[in-house]
Amino acid sequence: MEIGNKLQRNAFTLAVISGCVLLIMLAQFKMINLYVQSVMMFMGINIMIATSLNLVNGNMGEFSCGHAAFLCVGAYVSSLTTVLLLVPNGILGDPLLPPQLSVLVFPISVLVGGVVAALAGILVALPSFKTRGDYLAIITIAVNYMVISGIENLDIIGGPRGFMGMKKVVKAMYDVADIPWMMIFVAIGTIFCVVMIRRYISSTFGKGVNAICQDEIAAEIMSVNTNKVKLVTFMLSSGLCGMAGGLFAHVVGYVNPQSFNILKSTEAMVMVYLGGMGSLSGAVLSAVFFTFLLELLRPLQILKWVIIPLTLVLLMQFRPEGIMGNKELTDIFPKLRKYCRFK
Amino acid sequence: MEVLIQNIINALQWGSFYALIALGYTLVYGVLLLINFAHGDIFMVGAYIAFFVVITLLGTMGLAPGVALALAVPLTMILTACVGVTLERIAYRPLRRKGAHRLYVVITALMCGLILENGNLALLGASRKKFPELLETTVYRFGDVSVTNIKLIVIVAAILVFLFLHFVVTRTKIGMAMRGISYDKFAIPLMGIPVDTIIVFTFILGSGFAGLAGLLFAMSYPVLEPYMGALIGWKAFIAAVVGGIGDIRGAFVGGFLLGFIEIGVVAVFPSTMRDLFAFTILLMILWAKPTGLFGRARHQKI
Numbered sequence: 001m002e003i004g005n006k007l008q009r010n011a012f013t014l015a016v017i018s019g020c021v022l023l024i025m026l027a028q029f030k031m032i033n034l035y036v037q038s039v040m041m042f043m044g045i046n047i048m049i050a051t052s053l054n055l056v057n058g059n060m061g062e063f064s065c066g067h068a069a070f071l072c073v074g075a076y077v078s079s080l081t082t083v084l085l086l087v088p089n090g091i092l093g094d095p096l097l098p099p100q101l102s103v104l105v106f107p108i109s110v111l112v113g114g115v116v117a118a119l120a121g122i123l124v125a126l127p128s129f130k131t132r133g134d135y136l137a138i139i140t141i142a143v144n145y146m147v148i149s150g151i152e153n154l155d156i157i158g159g160p161r162g163f164m165g166m167k168k169v170v171k172a173m174y175d176v177a178d179i180p181w182m183m184i185f186v187a188i189g190t191i192f193c194v195v196m197i198r199r200y201i202s203s204t205f206g207k208g209v210n211a212i213c214q215d216e217i218a219a220e221i222m223s224v225n226t227n228k229v230k231l232v233t234f235m236l237s238s239g240l241c242g243m244a245g246g247l248f249a250h251v252v253g254y255v256n257p258q259s260f261n262i263l264k265s266t267e268a269m270v271m272v273y274l275g276g277m278g279s280l281s282g283a284v285l286s287a288v289f290f291t292f293l294l295e296l297l298r299p300l301q302i303l304k305w306v307i308i309p310l311t312l313v314l315l316m317q318f319r320p321e322g323i324m325g326n327k328e329l330t331d332i333f334p335k336l337r338k339y340c341r342f343k
Numbered sequence: 344m345e346v347l348i349q350n351i352i353n354a355l356q357w358g359s360f361y362a363l364i365a366l367g368y369t370l371v372y373g374v375l376l377l378i379n380f381a382h383g384d385i386f387m388v389g390a391y392i393a394f395f396v397v398i399t400l401l402g403t404m405g406l407a408p409g410v411a412l413a414l415a416v417p418l419t420m421i422l423t424a425c426v427g428v429t430l431e432r433i434a435y436r437p438l439r440r441k442g443a444h445r446l447y448v449v450i451t452a453l454m455c456g457l458i459l460e461n462g463n464l465a466l467l468g469a470s471r472k473k474f475p476e477l478l479e480t481t482v483y484r485f486g487d488v489s490v491t492n493i494k495l496i497v498i499v500a501a502i503l504v505f506l507f508l509h510f511v512v513t514r515t516k517i518g519m520a521m522r523g524i525s526y527d528k529f530a531i532p533l534m535g536i537p538v539d540t541i542i543v544f545t546f547i548l549g550s551g552f553a554g555l556a557g558l559l560f561a562m563s564y565p566v567l568e569p570y571m572g573a574l575i576g577w578k579a580f581i582a583a584v585v586g587g588i589g590d591i592r593g594a595f596v597g598g599f600l601l602g603f604i605e606i607g608v609v610a611v612f613p614s615t616m617r618d619l620f621a622f623t624i625l626l627m628i629l630w631a632k633p634t635g636l637f638g639r640a641r642h643q644k645i
Contacts, residue, residue, distance in 0.1 A: 302465045312450065
């Protein structure tokens with residue numbers, strides 16, 4: 001009886017995990033081609049970006065518009081780690097570790113990228129103690145430019161030309177065992193990210209995040225340590241985004257500072273506001289939808305970037321709260337509550 | 344010494360562009376408390392409008408360059424102001440009427456900027472436009488320091504625009520209405536002040552001077568491309584914030600400050616470092632004074 005109840009309560013989680021396993025199996029037996037696989041992986045990465053930004057912009061009610069900076073930090077740090085350790089490169093020459101270890105080093109490098117990105121998040125978190133709203137928005141934009149400009153000036157890692165060599169790392173992983181490694185890691189990363197955020201928001205400490213969004217002064221009076229909550233939230237958000245960056249770099253196999261500019265930040269914002277501010281399931285759904293939209297509009301080339309902003313402008317006019325509008329799936333379909341717990 | 348003076352003149356010119364664009368940001372923010380993120384792209388549209396106006400005047404009408412310039416300045420300003428007002432009409436006003444959250448308006452502004460950039464790219468293609476020469480470049484030499492007439496025009500124009508706006512905002516009835524709206528937008532309609540008219544006027548001023556900046560920019564650096572407004576716009580906006588957004592003097596000072604910082608960095612360090620240093624210094628200023636140099640903190644009442 002007890003087991004049956006538990007099964008029912010976590011049915012949704014199990015369904016998601018088994019769906020991921022199914023996709024990986026399909027990829028393993030070549031049932032879905034590489035293009036579909038890459039779209040799936042971008043979907044996962046976009047889910048990570050959207051949910052992590054949603055934590056700051058939706059749940060905490062700040063207005064961060066330089067999220068790509070952390071993506072950039074994560075991408076560069078994790079790429080540097082794997083390339084320096086595993087494949088012959090122009091910086092250190094010979095690799096430090098045998099390529100068989102790539103399967104172990106890659107996830108660690110993604111985590112390291114996340115940690116460094118979280119530290120970069122302090123750049124935004126500290127000013128947020130004093131100011132919020134528009135001024136904080138400026139600071140995030142400035143941080144975005146600073147990170148890109150800083151990396152462009154580091155000639156040792158390629159500067160504006162970008163950095164490559166991750167393809168070899170991924171190839172080394174496939175040499176260890178021929179299973180779709182990248183799919184697996186992206187799936188793990190995505191699930192990890194969503195679960196982390198969900199648990200964080202529903203924790204006692206995380207209730208402070210929503211309290212800050214409602215009314216910062218009142219939250220401070222009601223004994224929410226606003227500075228601490230802000231620091232942790234910004235760091236968590238940028239850390240998870242940094243992990244997404246690490247995965248992104250290895251999926252694409254090449255990073256370039258300009259691919260993390262304001263446009264990328266805008267993409268992240270579009271996903272958040274499309275999904276609905278402060279709605280985790282909304283962010284996930286809109287990330288999936290947005291990735292599809294990008295792929296559908298690919299033949300239109302530059303017109304894509306007219307249509308997407310136009311969609312958002314119309315959305316703001318007619319349904320400003322986004323697809324979900326601050327509600328979770330369970331609020332819309334109460335029957336789902338039997339199968340999963342969002343709160 | 345000569346090098347220093349030369350750099351100061353360059354910084355003044357560079358700062359003039361920033362100041363002109365920052366003034367537009369500040370005007371709109373001062374009245375609506377809205378970051379008009381599309382303003383940098385309105386500047387870009389202004390440069391393109393100037394290009395087409397000048398091509399028409401020189402090519403099809405065959406006017407002399409001097410006459411063309413005299414006609415191009417008001418025409419560009421009027422047409423760009425139309426673009427700004429249209430944007431306000433179709434994008435911002437409906438949201439304001441609904442009393443939408445400020446954030447939605449900001450996002451709409453951001454997206455409108457993207458639409459302008461990429462719409463331009465889709466319409467006119469990626470080929471860069473070469474702006475025709477309107478003024479014979481004359482160079483005045485004082486020892487080793489050289490000043491072109493265009494530089495002088497830009498600097499003088501920025502100062503004149505600043506004085507004009509300062510006069511409008513502090514000494515006229517419309518300026519008083521503007522300040523009133525930013526002070527209390529609920530009481531102002533009760534005083535018989537047409538809020539929408541004032542807001543449209545604000546957009547006319549801001550966008551018109553963005554158009555002027557576009558024309559002057561195209562005259563100084565005669566290569567136009569759709570993304571030229573994005574970076575300059577962001578930077579001018581940050582300059583406005585550092586000066587204290589919503590304050591005309593702040594925008595002016597912030598713009599020139601950013602110009603001096605950038606030219607100073609380029610004079611000492613490699614030029615790729617420009618953005619890094621500029622943004623870092625601005626961040627430090629904002630850390631020390633979160634509301635900018637002239638800005639006043641708005642106290643929240645509980």
